[in-house]
Amino acid sequence: MPNQIFILENVVMKRQNNTLFIEDRNNDIKTYLPVLQVSEIFAIRGIDCEDSAIGLLAKNRIPLHVFNSFMYEGSWLPYHSIISGEVSIAQYKLLFDSERRIELGKELVRGACRLRCLVAGNWFPREKEKWEGLYLEELSNVNVNPKLYLPEIRDIITEIDNKRRAEKGLSKLNVQILKGVAKAAVAGAFSKLSLDPWIGILPDSKKKRCTLIEDFYFLLEPFFVDLFVEEIEGENLNLEELCDRVKLHFTSTCVREKRRDWSLRMLPVREGYGLISFFMGKAKYRAVRRVEMPKDVCE
């Protein structure tokens, strides 16, 4: 099965013999990276990637996430992952209809608040109601006046998130790093979907973040970021250890269904499947349906 690759040094990536060739000039290391065994690449200390290598990555639907000393800079994504004009048109039909988009936006905010309440309940069992109250108040505002509150909701919820994290005593730097990793992981999930990642659900007052990647990130951020930052808080990890822990965190099981279990890493893909079914008129969309706290966190 293809794996996530974390590259910890600043390297040059080329296309050679129809596969990827990596050169670490500082340590004089040259190696091939078999393209069929890679699902996505995280270049933690930046990367100098040749045009032809980017093309090869796109052809094989491998996202390349570029970081600068662990600070996320962006991702090279295949322009089209799974080509499906029918899904695209169904997506546009719904998301360019302002009324239906608002209804879907309300559902997304409900899901986002639910996950945040789960995390807050786990962090502060005694003050569970206080935190739930804060999130649910915003959710009810959105339900009462969506046109007014939806464009601002991301900022409002993020403010409550910041307060919650401050009360838990989490390091701002760790949160910042993990936010980047989380966004990269969410962006990477779109290489397995036929959705257009650039056309999103939630309106944005600043008109910057109207992409489906930002929407999924907003929805799943508490699980990707909060649970992990809490886990590593106070530990003195080197870069290699940190990457191993991130990989491990991504494998936490968040949904147990009859047919299969879903890991955290695959949650955005699962949400994508849910949205595609909804866009194609096959099923109602319930954001983060049956998603629960990973067992290892509960224990």
Next chain:
Amino acid sequence: MFANEFDGVKVVKGTGESLGSVFYPSEVMLNPFEDVRRAQSLWFLDGYKRVVLVKCILKGTTNSYCIWMDVCGLRKTNLPEIIARAERDIDRIRSVREALGVEGNFHRSIFNFWQETWGDEWSFSGRNRMPPRDPINALLSYSYSIIYNLCVYPLQKVGLNSSLGFLHQPSRGRHSLALDMAELVKPILGDIPIWMLLSEGVLESDMFPVVGDGCYINKEAKKLLKEKMIHVVETVCGGKSSLLRGWPLKLWKRLDKLALGLRGILLGHRENVKWVFLNWRGGK
């Protein structure tokens, strides 16, 4: 970094691949795709507008066949009549279904003309594919697939969703919009070079091995065709230019312009809905 930039989004195409790549920044400052894709979907979903655009694609196709006619010196045949009849039919189109019928009839007439000219010599009895069963069909299929692949990247570069076509129904696994755009390019980059190669008599029957039901092209014929395609670009687009990814820079520029033209139509930046590969004035 190492890519072309359009509206702040970097789109890069790997050598020889039809798939492009797009850079998603950590902080999206401007979504360059929202407006153009909204416009694209509006044109697609509005029955009237879609028919206008489909007619525009078909008119562009007949314009390209006029170029073929002039470059290959076919004005004194019955081709002008076939094209004029198709243009009259295009004006009467009221639905996409009708448009597909008109397009089918037009291409059938064109290939009948091919059959009249080359039928006996090359056993060409009309268009067939998957697999092509005679050398001319093999050449047409080969050149059309190259053209289709060439059209994907310029469309992606201007932010259009290449899987959402107007004449060709969107479906899984194909860039329908690239197929639409290829309709305008095929007569010039496909039909002209093949017609020239046939007229010059440089093709030999042993260049087309038959395997099972299909007729295939050997390396030599592929090379001849590519050279002729480049020659035609130089003839039609005005002079030689350096090669980029194996094709003349002038061709890339022309394709970029074509994609930009479609973007302009969809966004309403252009007053007239006219989409042509080249404004051609009777062989000049």
